[in-house]
Amino acid sequence: MSLGVGSVLLGRYQILRLIGQGGMGTVYAAFDQQLNHQVAIKYFRGQDAIFQSNLQREAQILARLRHPSLPRVYDLQRVGDAAFLIMDLIEGENLDSLLAQRGAAFEPDVVLAWAKALAPALSYLHHQTPPVIHRDIKPQNIIRTPEGQLILVDFGLAKQWASSNQSVVAYTLAYAALEQIQATSPVNQRSDVYSFAATLYHLLTNCEPADALTRASSLINGQPDPLVNPVNLNPAVSPAMAAVLVQAMALPANERPASIDQFIQQLQQGFYNQPSLSSAGQPTIVQRPAVATIALLEATKPALSAKQILQPQLPPQQITYQETTEMEDPLTRFLVFSILFVVGALLLLCLFAPNF
Known part of the structure; x- marks a missing residue:
């Protein structure tokens, strides 16, 4: 079947251009001649019956989102x-x-803003009944539109948490959780947490993280974990933020944050705060108390000149206070004697007045 540019597919979709090609299919941009708008068409060919069955089920799931x-x-x-x-x-x-165009890691505040913008979509998927697990979160599957909006695409690997074991086994190695690579246990929300953290790690460091299988092999052989701390690749990443990322990329699923919401909350706390060690020696996030800002009035005293600053300063004078009684006050003494004089004069007048 020809899907060349200009050909019409299914009697209505005119192929405009090739968008991309991967292991799961080929994606084209096309124009829907019936509804008069552009669409994307993902083309799968030569897949077996199991794949076709899964594709049918997954398309039904995605169509209701x-x-x-x-x-x-x-x-x-x-x-x-x-x-x-x-x-x-x-x-x-x-x-x-x-x-790739930038050629350097993105700033932590930019990556955090992107993470917060995408988290609601992942949380929405995980809260479906049953949950929808993306299974292929990576920088290539996050598109920034000309308006600056982020869109999570390529659900070719999406599956229900409670779906059959006959699902397609596929992943992108650097971003896949260990349980997804080994297919030893069903993938769940924590698997997407790992992929999301690995994606943010790449954006923050401009380096793909060491894949989970290589890391597990190193630890089994008694060697250090080859996952490089993000701080060593980008000093702008705070140690607390790096600790959250590394924890979200833990090989055992139960050691990762339980949900995307929890991961984003920890990541945001890590961006604004510094870590301390718990009694178990594990990094924990300690929120710094808010510091009140007090506005100080400008000093009204004139500033000292350079000459005044260089001159030796005299020691402050010592001021002494001497307590006095009321009688030692001149005004008080005058009033007392005046009253006594008037009283005495009145007494003399009363005594000698009858004799006159």
Whole structure:
């Protein structure tokens, strides 16, 4: 089947250009001639019956999702051994391309803002019944639109937590959790936490993290964990923020944050705070108390000149206070004697007045 530029697929979709190609399929931009808008078409060919069954189930799951940071799936069509998934066309550049163009790690505040923008979409997926696990979170699957919005794309590997064991086994090594690589236990929300943390690690350091399988092999052989602390790759990353990332990329799933919301909360605390060691020697986040800012009035006393500063300063004079009685006060003495004089004069007048 020809999917060349200009060809019309399924009698309505005119192929505009090739967007990308990967192990799970090929993605084209197309124009829907019936609804008069552009769409993305993911083309799968030559897959077995198990894959086709999973694709049908996953398309049904994705078609009911409604979130501004997730593309909407409209339809799934089959022609012979080929399958076509019709979804929103998301224009923009993925974060991996932006990182390559920049040639250096992004600032921690930028990465934190991106993480907070994407977290609600992942939380929305995980709160579906049953939960939807993306399983392929990586910089290449996060697109920034011309308006600056982040969209999480490529749900070709999405699966339900409670789905059959016949799901497709596929992953991107540097971002996949150990349980996903080994397929020893079902993936769950903590698996996406690992991938999300690995994605943020890459954006913060401009280096892909050591993959979980290599790390596990090193630890089994008694060697140090090859996962480099983000602080050593980007000094702008605070030790507390780095500790949260490393914890979210723990090899045992139960040591990671239990949810995307919890991870983002810890990451934000790590950005603003510094770590301290608990009694068990593990890094814990301690929130620094808010410091009240007090506005001080400007001094009204004139500033000292350079000559005054250099002159030797005289010691402060010692002031002594002497207590006095009221009778030692001149005014008090005058009033007392005046009253006594008047009283005496009145007494004399009373005594000698009858004789006159």
